[in-house]
Amino acid sequence: MQHETAEIVRAPIDVAALAAGLRRGEDGAVVVFEGIVRNGSGGCPTLYLEYEGYEAMALEQMRAIAGEARARWPIDRVAIVHRLGRLEIGETSIAIVVTSAHRAPAFDACRHAIDRVKKSVAIWKKEYFADGAVWVEGEVMQK
Amino acid sequence: MQHETAEIVRAPIDVAALAAGLRRGEDGAVVVFEGIVRNGSGGCPTLYLEYEGYEAMALEQMRAIAGEARARWPIDRVAIVHRLGRLEIGETSIAIVVTSAHRAPAFDACRHAIDRVKKSVAIWKKEYFADGAVWVEGEVMQK
């Protein structure tokens, strides 16, 4: 396992296996973030989401975010895994795992990584409702 | 599954099952913290740790910390599970899982919970080395 892992998958993300593969004897903390497909809060329920990506670019961006986290905080390893394709409510679209000797930098790095992913990774999603679908447009892409 | 779960166990913590049991359709974020037994950074390696607790009091304190997190942040559910007994290097001593519609309060609540656990839960550990053992004394217990 590398110190920085970025992966794009189309099957469910096995977060437990991912975290187990990262941890080592010198780690005292593992912080995991999972983004999950949730129901809308309005009247019309979400049926499912479709994620698509510019995969080569997205992978490179995810790797850069992992590297940035390791450059900025004294952490051990970072893995960022994004799932594409059709996802149902409750499924994990993204998992970020950070291992570290101490907990504070692991929390900081994990949080920073998900904030960056949402702004600067070439991935898009379309939300499907009973009466139609819409591209969810979040943030104008940043470097 | 309750909104606030506190558990003390003596077997390995199945964090994946714990997180899976908590998440619901209205959640968009899961933040997991795992504290793991790590090797010392000095010359003499840790062999293993023994955790003991004043169980009735510790459970009550863990429940209070979970409740405090839910009172303070707009999150969905909180589970705090601490393992007691002999733990080897690399094993998880504590897992905290927070589910939430949005990620920021999940990160804040999870981090707050582990900070509070370390200061105010009646659990102690003894670290075993090749040449002896020592009670690890962290923080004077706070309310």
Added chain:
Amino acid sequence: MRVRVLFFGRVKEIVGRAEETADVEDGADLGSLFRSYARRFPQLAEMERSTVLARNQKIASHSEFLADGDEVAFLPPVSGGMKHRAARNRRNRAGAD
């Protein structure tokens, strides 16, 4: 010269395809390529401020020159990770389009 052009998200639906090959004049920059698509697809013109261009998988400004064989991508606002709060508003707006 020829460049490969990729479209994602809403841009892909506006253009009606995921990718195509485009012939561009020598000395053309990314801005001129964008404008040529914006003329064909007025909805794309409205998205100029929010659509980022990439050249060979790196974000690039409109003033960057194209080279033969380049891969250009039109990238509308991204939405990786989990749900964005803005979804419902955007949907209503989309419905009013």
Added chain:
Amino acid sequence: MRVRVLFFGRVKEIVGRAEETADVEDGADLGSLFRSYARRFPQLAEMERSTVLARNQKIASHSEFLADGDEVAFLPPVSGGMKHRAARNRRNRAGAD
């Protein structure tokens, strides 16, 4: 009156047992109970500042009065969660004791 007294962590090793029953005078408070143990175990006296007392599973001050049947616990600094940075220093100090 009689109270149950529980010892944890290093206090348990100093006292040499995990719990015992103690007879205390009417009107005794937690402070007087602590002092009676501190007289028997000088190492415990050194830990007075860092040892918190609980009465019936709630943290309690030394001035709190005891009642028959109370459960009192002597709680040295806690170390739940994962490893604390201070461990190695403490170990060296313990070795010098």
